[in-house]
Amino acid sequence: MLDRKDGRPLHRQVAESLRREILGHDLPPGSTLPSEAELCSRFGVGRSVVRQAVAGLAADGLVIRRQGRPTVVAAPTEYRRLVQRATGLFEQFARRGHDIRTTVLELVEATPPEPARASLGTKACLRLERVRLLDDEPLSYVRTWLPAARVPDLRAEDLVDASLHRLLSHRYGLRPVSGQRQVRAVAADERLASALAIDPGTPLLLLEGETADQHGRPLEWFSAWHRSDRVVFDIDVSETAETLTLDTLPKAEGTESGGKPRPAERDLARARELVEELRTLLG
Amino acid sequence: MLDRKDGRPLHRQVAESLRREILGHDLPPGSTLPSEAELCSRFGVGRSVVRQAVAGLAADGLVIRRQGRPTVVAAPTEYRRLVQRATGLFEQFARRGHDIRTTVLELVEATPPEPARASLGTKACLRLERVRLLDDEPLSYVRTWLPAARVPDLRAEDLVDASLHRLLSHRYGLRPVSGQRQVRAVAADERLASALAIDPGTPLLLLEGETADQHGRPLEWFSAWHRSDRVVFDIDVSETAETLTLDTLPKAEGTESGGKPRPAERDLARARELVEELRTLLG
Numbered sequence: 001m002l003d004r005k006d007g008r009p010l011h012r013q014v015a016e017s018l019r020r021e022i023l024g025h026d027l028p029p030g031s032t033l034p035s036e037a038e039l040c041s042r043f044g045v046g047r048s049v050v051r052q053a054v055a056g057l058a059a060d061g062l063v064i065r066r067q068g069r070p071t072v073v074a075a076p077t078e079y080r081r082l083v084q085r086a087t088g089l090f091e092q093f094a095r096r097g098h099d100i101r102t103t104v105l106e107l108v109e110a111t112p113p114e115p116a117r118a119s120l121g122t123k124a125c126l127r128l129e130r131v132r133l134l135d136d137e138p139l140s141y142v143r144t145w146l147p148a149a150r151v152p153d154l155r156a157e158d159l160v161d162a163s164l165h166r167l168l169s170h171r172y173g174l175r176p177v178s179g180q181r182q183v184r185a186v187a188a189d190e191r192l193a194s195a196l197a198i199d200p201g202t203p204l205l206l207l208e209g210e211t212a213d214q215h216g217r218p219l220e221w222f223s224a225w226h227r228s229d230r231v232v233f234d235i236d237v238s239e240t241a242e243t244l245t246l247d248t249l250p251k252a253e254g255t256e257s258g259g260k261p262r263p264a265e266r267d268l269a270r271a272r273e274l275v276e277e278l279r280t281l282l283g
Numbered sequence: 284m285l286d287r288k289d290g291r292p293l294h295r296q297v298a299e300s301l302r303r304e305i306l307g308h309d310l311p312p313g314s315t316l317p318s319e320a321e322l323c324s325r326f327g328v329g330r331s332v333v334r335q336a337v338a339g340l341a342a343d344g345l346v347i348r349r350q351g352r353p354t355v356v357a358a359p360t361e362y363r364r365l366v367q368r369a370t371g372l373f374e375q376f377a378r379r380g381h382d383i384r385t386t387v388l389e390l391v392e393a394t395p396p397e398p399a400r401a402s403l404g405t406k407a408c409l410r411l412e413r414v415r416l417l418d419d420e421p422l423s424y425v426r427t428w429l430p431a432a433r434v435p436d437l438r439a440e441d442l443v444d445a446s447l448h449r450l451l452s453h454r455y456g457l458r459p460v461s462g463q464r465q466v467r468a469v470a471a472d473e474r475l476a477s478a479l480a481i482d483p484g485t486p487l488l489l490l491e492g493e494t495a496d497q498h499g500r501p502l503e504w505f506s507a508w509h510r511s512d513r514v515v516f517d518i519d520v521s522e523t524a525e526t527l528t529l530d531t532l533p534k535a536e537g538t539e540s541g542g543k544p545r546p547a548e549r550d551l552a553r554a555r556e557l558v559e560e561l562r563t564l565l566g
Contacts, residue, residue: 020470020472021472021474023472024469024471024472024475024489024508025489025506025508026472028396028506030397031396031397032396032397072397073396084367084519085520113312113313113315113356114314114355115311178520179520180517181517181518182363182515183515183516183517184488184516185469185487185488185509185511186306186307186468187306187485188307189303189306189307191304191309192309202470203469203470204468204486205468206308206468208308208311209518223308223311225307228468233465233466234465235366235463235464235466236464237366237368237369237463237492275561278554278557278558278561
């Protein structure tokens with residue numbers, strides 16, 4: 001399994017292989033590490049090599065050794081972002097008591113790339129480049145394109161340690177409401193790596209999309225690269241969305257014959273929810 | 284900018300640097316490449332080096348050169364997955380006419396890691412390992428934990444080129460309905476890289492979560508690693524979700540004074556939607 005011609009010590013090679021499995025979630029947090037005997041046979045090394053490798057992982061905080069019980073993969077500190085809401089990182093984290101800081105790297109007039117231009121319907125844009133930090137450690141790098149005519153007199157100072165969405169809403173009366181988002185995994189290039197204090201090539205969680213205001217008009221087009229060791233995107237899969245999905249299925253062949261799913265009851269339950277929401281809305 | 288002591292030809296170094304910016308979406312699809320003159324000055328190289336670098340990117344399909352017009356970053360072929368729905372990859376892609384294939388690598392009784400055990404409420408589980416392919420090229424690697432007692436007589440053959448969710452629904456009357464999902468960017472370890480036919484270290488888009496059935500009981504716990512060069516996750520940010528979010532805001536200070544957002548009207552519009560949905564539901 002190990003390359004004995006590799007210059008590095010065997011325990012480093014074993015640790016590195018396990019580290020990749022832990023970071024790739026092939027060995028997810030909370031799972032038990034294979035036993036020493038299993039690791040010895042898998043890597044073809046002695047027990048002392050395995051022990052040294054596991055000690056190294058424990059020192060890095062990747063695993064937790066417990067007296068007389070199997071070693072488990074540690075759960076890292078991660079910050080969660082709800083991505084199906086238009087609210088920005090700032091609001092979401094502030095609401096949970098996190099102190100998020102923002103550095104503005106640049107706010108300039110510039111021509112956006114074609115997809116942003118098509119979305120915003122204008123070439124006359126502002127390009128805003130920001131780094132968001134949590135506990136003085138970079139969390140994300142955000143590039144936002146804004147139609148210049150909609151945000152007159154916007155200055156970089158306005159956005160230091162502040163929320164763009166709050167500013168748009170309070171000063172310009174433009175409330176970010178809806179939009180499409182795409183999530184990708186990309187490798188950090190040199191510029192992003194340096195801004196986020198990580199190594200080039202590190203996976204980043206990229207959130208891209210456009211946001212429209214309360215009148216349905218395009219308001220921003222952004223790319224936000226998140227450090228994957230610190231940020232996880234949360235998504236809530238709701239029965240409502242599922243119900244809507246099933247409705248568009250070409251044919252729900254056989255679903256009824258299973259006996260369990262009862263569309264009529266489901267519809268009735270949904271109807272009760274709607275009535276409840278209506279009651280709340282209309283007082 | 285370039286390391287002249289680096290053994291590789293200069294044009295290769297320029298191409299590699301631009302390639303990283305394109306793959307990292309720092310230069311997103313549809314954006315124009317900086318002009319030859321700009322690239323010459325940025326990298327400190329001559330025009331022939333820049334031309335050779337750009338020709339290499341064009342040959343790899345990363346950029347599109349156009350007669351008399353600026354070179355643009357190409358949009359790669361990507362498959363989109365809606366992640367806020369409980370429906371699996373199979374249904375989503377089949378509905379759009381894609382022919383998705385599934386290889387079952389393993390279906391065995393096994394003890395799940397702690398988070399899966401806690402979610403499923405049992406140690407007696409089946410571990411299912413699958414690779415999904417599109418056009419004979421791997422798209423994702425999926426590990427699913429199922430409570431053994433809920434899927435008696437499940438066999439690997441049942442799942443070859445088939446949908447697990449459809450099988451659960453049709454044979455067992457268990458309809459995957461709701462759940463929580465997390466999205467992460469992780470680097471492929473050797474095992475995942477080999478199964479997905481990519482290089483170790485390549486960023487993967489990891490979708491993890493649990494799914495409950497129509498009775499709210501836990502049905503599956505899964506990790507699905509997607510090739511980030513082929514798959515993008517789509518998220519729809521709806522006004523509904525946003526409305527609900529705003530309701531939980533500590534205080535919408537100043538929002539009204541902006542003059543533009545009128546909560547009463549918004550509520551009324553939402554009420555109309557609800558009534559419409561009710562009408563459809565109840566016939």
